[in-house]
């Protein structure tokens with residue numbers, strides 16, 4: 001097993017997901033294993049689709065019990081996917097998890113995602129991917145890091161699409 005794979009495995013165990021029942025009735029570990037298997041093999045098949053999570057960690061905008069553990073694992077995995085479609089997919093999922101019908105599970109996801117504020121700012125500042133920068137900005141908005149949203153609009157404006165610079169956006 002490579003070092004990144006070993007560290008992601010440690011994050012999976014630490015998240016407690018192996019003790020959680022998935023919304024589908026199976027052990028919640030199944031969905032995260034299927035996710036990484038597909039992410040490593042064919043990340044484009046996961047772009048803008050979250051079928052793997054639908055009915056397992058979320059249904060529509062409604063979070064299920066494994067959602068915070070999924071957020072925790074993906075935050076740990078994010079640095080190991082520095083570029084490309086896989087990184088964009090992880091950011092898409094984190095955005096899904098950071099927003100939704102307001103309840104305790106959304107709040108728990110936001111608490112896990114919020115300490116990653118520097119990862120999201122770095123994503124915007126890097127200029128590597130307009131799609132990923134836009135997602136990172138939406139995550140900052142969703143977890144209500146208002147000061148950093150304002151900072152990004154002021155200091156990183158050339159890295160963001162015009163629509164996101166509008167104070168009325170979001």
Ligand SMILES: [Zn+2]
Pocket residue numbers: 022023024025026028030031055056
């Ligand atoms: Zn399931």
